[in-house]
Amino acid sequence: MGQSDIWTEKYRPTKFEEMVGQQEILKRVRSLVQALNIPHLLFAGPSGIGKSTLALIIVKELYKDSWRENYLELNASDERGIDVVRQKVKDFARTKSLGNVPFKVIFLDEADALTKEAQQALRRTMENYTNTCRFIMSCNYSSKIIDPIQSRCVVFRFKLLEKKDVSEVIKRIAEKENLQVAEDALEVLYEISEGDCRKAINLLQATASISPDINLEMVNIISATTKPADIKIVLDYALAGDFINAREKLLDVMLKESISGTDIIKAIQKEIWNLQIDSEIKVKLTEKTGETEFRIVEGSDEFVQLESLLASFILAGIKQKV
Amino acid sequence: MQLQTQSFAEKYRAQKYSDLVGQNKAIQEVQKFLKEFPKRKAILLYGPPGTGKTSLVLTAAKENNLEIFELNSSDLRNKAKLEKILKPASEQESLFKKGKILLMDEVDGVTGTDIGGVPELIRIIDRTFHPLIMTGNDIWQSKFVELRRKCKLIEMKALNTETVINFLKKIIEKEKIEENIHFLRQIALKSQGDIRASLNDLQTYSLENISSLDYLEKRDKEENIFHILKLLFQERQNFLGLFDNTKMSLDEILLWIEENIPKEYKNETLANAYLALSNADKFRGRIYRQQFWRFLLYQNIFQSAGISYAKKYPNHGFVKYDRPKRILKIWLNNQKIAKKKTIAQKYAKYVHYSAKRALKDFNTIKIILKANPEIQNKLKLSEEEIAFLEK
Incomplete structure (x- = not known):
């Protein structure tokens, strides 16, 4: 059975009533929209819980059929430089809106990916064009948005979706798509998603691409094949003293799965505590991991720094044996 | 003292195989190649300057009673020129029915202005009726990849100091120069295995007859990277100048060190070495970010002394160093995942x-897209992109 569309899009709520979770926020935003006047908004919270969806609902409610003409969506993690703010944003912001709402809306998704310079450039634009343009920004961590911007926005903190919310979304989709979702499959879909609705829906659709019968086993199989390669293999090689293989595997994982050095570091940092080594050594390794992350963030070469970290794991492996 | 009009280097150029010092292996290989021709069409003699590459070819011609047809870097060597001059020579018989050797001297001097030179050379190798010998110093440039595949590579190593001294002693006898072993040693050391350089220095010394060699500037030779790695890992001497005599940038050398540390170091010393390298890299990063070039000093020290002193005692023995593979791997991978990126963008x-996040979730997205042609249409995926999903 072929599917006709991507479900995260097909079943994206288009009205306030269709959204699950975030009820407090919905109430307040709704009243703002009804008054046809919104301030600059900052949506903070993890991914897959409705930030972009709410932004889209706002513009659709405001402009009805002409929302596309009055709306610019930019993803800051793909276009994060100052040039974007100076050109695309400014060009759009300074022209007048169409229709009876006196302003347009720019949605800056993942605004925490904007460089500091770009954020600085943004703050003037936000003020100078308030009359013709309102900003909605989304971010995972509001701490990564500079204070002057936060102070110009009304900040809404989105909460993780609860199990009942995610379950409801899955059930709705299952009904429309004629899927049989077993109760334990529903459970594990939620667990894997960690409250990220997009993740849950994607996993559901991937599983349904194989069979309309969604059971526990199928979900587990699909989720296992889609998991990024394990960093543990790399660490195991290193602890066993095999640097050459550890290094090769590390580069493979980074290249094949397009994983950045900082994400590798995060994975390693988590994995350290699952390793079969003394806690004393774990602390030492964590210290080195922190230093490595710091250096990468500071602008050193990811791979050279990670190699140095791997070499410390070799040492840890030796100490453990003694 | 006799009047000298000819340079020692030309005067004492080898006339027969036995005049060539320290290159027996290369001589055997060349002789074998000439005997077996046309089993192989071409060879490439490579090694540092002054090791006797050109002399070997000229001597080989004399020993085998062959003519020489030579093109060197003073000649324009673009496609048209090679077609007009080298190609006919490679296809015609020589005068008086003697055989001939085609000598393409200083092949690494075929530069950007010699447009199409290298590809034409490769075509000529395929068709030549006469053995073709090329010489060069730096043959590891990427533009010679194809050429390297086409010929047998024969290395001519830099000569060791004793060999150079013994060679100079013979010259001294013939020239009736007063012998001074101390100066001979100094000349030999400074030449770094370059016979031609040592002859030039000897000649200058005997002409001026001054008792110090200080005026003989140390030759600004380009050290090859393999030599630098050996000095770094195994010899532990004059660190701060270690990287001065190479055209390679510090950053490029860093990649070479990064690749080869595991060949020289294990366990604790390996960790020490990578710590030093990561320190060098840390300062490299700061230079780039802050444009504060004084940090180059620190990068240099960590990258040289830091690496060398990762171990208490230097290593010995022959180690075959590898070229850095990482950059190539990244490039190949980028070619491979180019489609993945465009799909992620459309999605x-x-x-x-x-x-960026779509790339992270790509495994899940891929399953969905692959199974549903209708969605592929909606995203306007190209045929290549769809083919990528099928892989």
């Missing part, structure tokens, strides 16, 4: 998502 735009 991201469609679902109000960032391409």
Whole structure:
């Protein structure tokens, strides 16, 4: 059975009533929209819980059929430089809106990916064009948005979706798509998603691409094949003293799965505590991991720094044996 | 003292194989190649300057009673020129029915202005009726990849100091120069295995007859990277100048060190070495970010002394160093995942998502796209992109 569309899009709520979770926020935003006047908004919270969806609902409610003409969506993690703010944003912001709402809306998704310079450039634009343009920004961590911007926005903190919310979304989709979702499959879909609705829906659709019968086993199989390669293999090689293989595997994982050095570091940092080594050594390794992350963030070469970290794991492996 | 009009280097150029010092292996290989021709069409003699590459070819011609047809870097060597001059020579018989050797001297001097030179050379190798010998110093440039595959590579190593001294002693006898072993040693050391350089220095010394060699500037030779790695890992001497005599940048050398540390170091010393390298890299990063070039000093020290002193005692023995593989791997991978990126971009735009995150979730997305042609249409995936999904 072929599917006709991507479900995260097909079943994206288009009205306030269709959204699950975030009820407090919905109430307040709704009243703002009804008054046809919104301030600059900052949506903070993890991914897959409705930030972009709410932004889209706002513009659709405001402009009805002409929302596309009055709306610019930019993803800051793909276009994060100052040039974007100076050109695309400014060009759009300074022209007048169409229709009876006196302003347009720019949605800056993942605004925490904007460089500091770009954020600085943004703050003037936000003020100078308030009359013709309102900003909605989304971010995972509001701490990564500079204070002057936060102070110009009304900040809404989105909460993780609860199990009942995610379950409801899955059930709705299952009904429309004629899927049989077993109760334990529903459970594990939620667990894997960690409250990220997009993740849950994607996993559901991937599983349904194989069979309309969604059971526990199928979900587990699909989720296992889609998991990024394990960093543990790399660490195991290193602890066993095999640097050459550890290094090769590390580069493979980074290249094949397009994983950045900082994400590798995060994975390693988590994995350290699952390793079969003394806690004393774990602390030492964590210290080195922190230093490595710091250096990468500071602008050193990811791979050279990670190699140095791997070499410390070799040492840890030796100490453990003694 | 006799009047000297000819340079020692030309005067004492080898006339027969036995005049060539320290290159017996290369001589055997060349002789074998000439005997077996046309089993192989071409060879490439490589090694540092002054090791006797050109002399070997000229001597080989004399020993085998062959003519020489030579093109060197003073000649224009673009496609048209090679076609007009080298190609006919490679296809015609020589005068008086003697055989001939085609000598393409200083092949690494075939530069950017010699447009199409290297590809034409490769075509000529395929068709030549006469053995073709090329010489060069730096044959590891990427533009010679194809050429390297086409010929047998024969290395001519830099001569060791004792060999150079013994060679100079013979010259001294013939020239009736007063012998001074101390100066001979100094000349030999400074030449770094370059016979031609040592002859030039000897001649200058005997002409001026001054008792110090200080005026003989140390030759600004380009050290090859393999030699530098050996000095770094195994010899532990004059660190701060270690990287001065190479055209390679510090950053490029860093990649070479990065690749080869595991060949020289294990366990604790390996960790020490990578710590030093990561320190060098830390300062490299700061130079780039802050444009504070004084940090180059620190990068240099960590990258030289830091690496060398990762171990209490230097290593010995022959180690075969590898070329850095990482950059090539990254490049190959980028070629491979180019389609993945464009798919992620199309997907991201469609679902109000960032391409970066779409790449992270690509495994799941791929299953969905692969199974559903209708969705492929909606995203306007190209045929190549669809083919990528099938892989």
